[in-house]
Amino acid sequence: MALHEVRFPDDISRGARGGPERRTHIVELASGDEERNASWANSRRRYDVAYGIRRADDLAAVVSFFEARNGRLHGFRFKDWADHKSCLPSQTPAPTDQPIGTGDGTTTAFQLVKRYASGSQTWVRTIIKPVAGSVRIALDGIEQGSGWLVDTTTGVVAFDTAPAAGVAITAGFAFDVPVRFDTDALDVTLDTERLGSITSIPLVEIRR
Template sequence: MAFHEVRFPDDISRGARGGPERRTQIVELASGDEERNASWANSRRRYDVAYGIRRADDLAAVVAFFEARNGRLYGFRFKDWADYKSCLPSQTPSATDQAIGTGDGTTTDFQLVKVYSSGSQTWTRAITKPVAGTVRIAIDGSAQASGWAVDTTTGLVTFNTAPASGAAITAGFEFEVPVRFDTDTLDVTLDLERLGSITSIPLLEIRR
């Protein structure tokens, strides 16, 4: 997958609009009842970063970023300010935030994940773009300062020695979303003061 490990400018992404999207098929029966079926097992995020452009310099930064990515060709990292931590927005990530696996004495690789819960229902999201330097790991609640490494391009945590059978592996982290531009055209409008604006700059999450 063509991907650049570079983050979209934070001062512009902070003003973006967007979030998760699901795909559901709904069939209305002759009786008026409905049958619903989930076409996607996982959600996909969409954003529009045009709302974050407030100055001419912001516009120039987006155009440069777009050109460097060759439009839709190369993916990149994006900070979703509404959802970028393993914990609640008001908290600081800790090593016990998310359960990422259970040791079996053999497995050394564990994927970072974030679990979304409401009532008895949960959905588990694979985290593939953790932020370097933010990942914290614990085994059975005990923080591990060493003995492991994380690949910040995949979100895979690798232990030097396999955790013991039954050991609870947890993690805390900040993360970004792998996205690409969902257009090959930037429609720039220049006003009389030459400030400029772009009506829409859509981004789409990349799912593997």
């Protein structure tokens, strides 16, 4: 169904637990050797936001947010405080952070991506929910203050004029994760008038 362009409350998401998951099928052979196959080409993120609830007001905010999304029906934006920038968490996004394409004189649209590298291996993550006002673009290392627009619902950068052939296109940005609730029921416990808790509030990334 629809993904609502609204972000889960930041003060609650800051205390969430979770991160990326992958699906690997492992078969143990009679010899004791293993055969491993990746069932998913890309990772998917899961979170539990119950850990971020510290006050009864937080609890009320989550219940309201849950009801407005109709439980699992509609998706929304979520800030993953451990991974929400094109750069390291301690740094400020720069227009040269991530390569997103090379000009060919014809193509005007380029998808925002983030690369995760370790050793000789790199995984490229498609970024579809950049934060409005955070995106910076450079051509051959020179920041472009105009001549382009970014769609914050898809992460596609569109240039007024196609970058020339061979021109390196880079971007810096902050971004959200598209998620949905992974439950249709909230198990709320009210201990006193001011305190309350929910055992678990699972979220799962929506992949497209």
